[in-house]
Amino acid sequence: MLKITKPLFGLPTIAKASLARTFVSGANTRSAEIKNKLDLPEIIEPVEGLDEVYQVPQRIPATHDVPVCNLHFRGYIPQHLDFYVDFARRAAFALKMPCSGPVYLPTQTSRWTVIKSPFVHKKSQENFERKTHKRLLQIKDTHPEVVQRWLHYLKMNAPAGIGMRATTWEFENVGVGKTMVEKAKKRQRAAPNDVNEANVKEVAAELLKGIEEEAKTKA
Incomplete structure (x- = not known):
């Protein structure tokens, strides 16, 4: 209930404490009505797999220890760089790729000297x-297609101010040289050997006929 007090002079005023109580009680009743209508659960169930984000990623051991990709990271802010490198490591482990690193490479320092004012005040510089800052991740014992998907995923989610350079290796079976020579020989056999001036003229005449027919149809 609202309490009205009569002052000595002027209009009556409303007590602030009683007014605040009415607003609070009205809000509580309204929230209770909304909760009953929506049937909201009292306890929210935890999301499965969310704890893995805050835990140390599980390393996957390399079987043959054969390097497949070296990924170099560069950035000016070390905190952002380390965060993105950790993101790349977790993505690699999620794809079941053995990943070693990060390796902290030497920091490259660049310095410039600029003149503040010319002429007489040249000494004020x-x-x-x-x-x-640079980091390195190395992928081992992984199929090239999986590596390309991983690199594409990192490129899509790369933040501003961080650069990447990937060096990949692909391995072929033993005897790849012989197969390349055989393919070259097949191409030579398939190519026409008897290329004469008459054959060239015939091909040119056929091309001219085709061009003339197309021009007539368009006209």
Whole structure:
């Protein structure tokens, strides 16, 4: 209930405490009505697999220890770089790829000296510095198609300010040289050997006829 107090002079005023209580009680009753209508659960069930995001990723051991891809990361902010490298490692482990690293490569430092003002005040100069941090991940014993999918996924989700350079290796079966020579010989056999001036003229005449017929049909 609202309490009205009569002051000595002027219009009556409403007590603030009683007004606040009415608003709170009205809000509670309204929220209870909405909850009953929607039938909301009191306890939310935990999402499965969410704990893996906060845990250390499970490493996959290499079977043959054969390198397939070296992925270099570069960035100016080490915190962002380490976060994205960890994201790449987790993506590799999710694809069941043996991944080693990250390897902390030497930091590249670049410095510039700029003149603040010309002429007489040339001695007043200012120095600028930029540090490029580098990391390395190495993938082993993985099919090339899986590696390409992993690289494409990282490229799609790459944040601004981080560069990547991938070096991949593909392995062939023993005797690949012989197969390449055989393919070259087959191509030579399939190519026409008797190329004469008469044959060239015949082909040119056929092409001219086709062009003339197309022009007539369009006209």
